Amino acid sequence: MEIISALSLNQRGFFCGDQSITYPVKDETIPTSVLLSLCMFLVTFSVIILESWKVKSCRTVRFRCCATKCGHRLSRICQPILAGFTIFFIYWLVFIIDLLIKLSVGELRPNFIDVCKPNWSEINCTDSNGNLQYIFPIPCNETDNWSLQKARTSFPSGHATLPAFSVTVIILYLHEMFPKSSLRVLVQFVLVMFAYYMGISRVWDHMHHWWDVAAGFVFGTIWGYVVKKHFLGMYFPSVQSTSEKGDRLRVAENEKFIYKESV
Template sequence: MAVDRIIWKMILDFVVLACVAAPLLILLLVAEPYHRGYFADDQTLMLPYKHQTISEVLLAGLGFAFIIVTVLLTEYILDKKGLGVGEKFVSGSLVPGWLWAGYSTIGIYTFGAACQQLTSNSAKYVIGRLRPHFFDVCNPIPSSSSQNAGGYIQDFTCQGTDAARLKDMRLSFPSAHSSFAMYTAVFFILYVQVKGKWRGSKLLRHAAQFLALMGAWYVGLSRVVDHMHHWSDVAVGFAVGALYAVVVFVYVLKPAKFASTVRWENPAPEIPRPVLSR
């Protein structure tokens, strides 16, 4: 019966993950972003179009590979030191404790990543903020409509012919790249802080945390340099990613359950209390 519960738990986890991922996929494939207008003299929209340094596929691949390798390696070391969660039986097969713990942690990380991406991308379509390269991609021709009175142009036609770019040019706020990069970095920082202690060096762990944070920082800066986002888009993306990482790690992964398994260092000996004379 216990084995059946584990299998059903795994199936339910995949169903929940699919329920979050499906709306995100539908949004990206079907939804049309809000058609926001512009001011003809808005210099923040006049930057030239540039190919992005870091694509969505590259960022996602690096992020997931980074977390998967970190989690599996950490759990394996903990297991070898006798500090793992213990072996489990699944469908009559013995599953190593480090593999089960890795599956749980990576699954929760993936769930959080899907949630923060759905949050960021849904905001993109609702807000419809124009990217800095709007004029270069669209090359707009305003109409004589009364909607364009007062200098704010809402009725216009794009001379650009690339349909994908014409849709993407309205998806500036917030930066999903920055959100995912910061989510991955903060999740890594918290995970290593709780489970990655090592007596060999007091600075090695913190150096790895700093490098992860700098990696996310670089991703955000590259989005501004590549004229894909305004600085405020990146700032909000960072905030969304960091918030989701903290919430998912603290309230979904629940690091308190690791409290008894993360002591890689020998605990300090207890000092005997003196017997008080009466």
Template sequence: MRDVAENGAGAEAPQSVSEPASSAQTQRKLTQKILIELAIMVALTIPICLYEFAVEPARRGFFCDDESIRYPFKDNTITPVMLGLLVGGLPLLLFVMVEYWRHLRAGEVSSTVQLLGWRMSSWLGELGRQLSYFMFGMLLTFDATEVGKYTIGRLRPHFMAVCQPQMTDGSMCSDPVNAHRYVENYDCAGEGYTIADIRQARLSFPSGHSSMAFYALVYMALYMQRRLPCRSSKMFRHLVQFVLIMVAWYTALSRVMDHWHHWSDVLVGSLIGVLGALITARYIAKFFRMPYGNIILGTGLRRQDTSATLQEVCASTPPPYCANGGYTDEQYCTKV
């Protein structure tokens, strides 16, 4: 009995030691995962910084009589600050509200999880996970937009008003001799405008406002379809989704209205944003994947006892289809 007790006590000790070891291994894997994802975010941010501060857009020529680049300069209806609030502040607010509401309805607001040695609310952990998906897709969309802008270097509709190009011979586009001239070598006088304004005048394609607005707000519409519980009225959720899409649509339209982009710039930018939102929602956040627990096999088929039917079949069916048939090989050959 003593040996059994000693063996039993000795068997329990490794189990108690393995549990902390398993927990430590889980935390270590989680830490590695978070660090890798942060490194990816930084890697995606580097090209944006390089394009914005170190790369000059492609220098394209133009015809002096090109009316598509002779529009007057106007201020932005949707300023960069407003765009930042639309694609950053508004999604953050919706993420917080939806995740808190989900956990409140499930009675899990007070539940906690351990993350990197810190104890935090479970809904905050889920909030961080959803934000990481959103930010990853946004950086991909931003990178794709920047590549297009600096590679193409398309002139904005107000290019002539901002640049005020002057030829190497000192003539201007307003001179009759340059009426149908294609100009490649020129300098921007830009009286009344800064160097940044002149640089921005060569970054028309595709529209960054359109791509970022459509990415952020289409993604939020998909997110709310998947994550927002609305058992009382589904119309409320669809109304919010419609408002989000309309805000993105108005942002895109304002770029043409303000003469900052050609219609094709806005179209391509919007498509980039929508495509980025769909790819992120489908393959990264996996909003459209049906959980395995919700898959019902055999839906619509009624279970019934088929033993009686099999016995009736066995009475007239030769082997090997019926094990109880009692036919010999010779009888089976005659049946065949």
């Protein structure tokens, strides 16, 4: 997260009566380093395992898979690894985009006042008419520049965006590969609860407003859907059951038979 220090941050002020930024600082339930590592390994290894299962299923004629550019002999190894590297880089791309949005918005976190420790002697909260004034720049007693910058990056919540992205990709994989499995529904439910807990913990920790978390869930879900359906789905085609293939073949044969009879 030190990358924030090297990038331009949009700084906002505040109104003295804004109670949404007056919450106390609390320890993080899930530190950012844990979040990044956990979600990265979850989505990367899940994609590798599911792609491996897909390729293995081709040998048992359970699914119809398109051959990869690596060739038939190497596809069992190449396709899962290539998919894993692909989702790994996309994961970090989503993280960077989320960070850039944070920097451009510059929303104050719920614990901003406690972090900043404003010098109230230099702040005049009301104008001559008694109306609340917008305070900017903000004179802070806190001198740690990193803490101050971090306190200005509330929107959107990365703790919601990254889990939502990772979970959406995995859920779509499971839905396509195991459409009739009851266990699949249970696993998907657990994944959704995992993402929800990661995001909502930031509200408990006074690190994000509820709308930051909601926006993170929306962004992450959209990113996950687009990546799975229109990127991974293009280069690593979805599996297709042989029963569906057989149905189409039977329909084609019937149409061919009817055509011959009519001729």
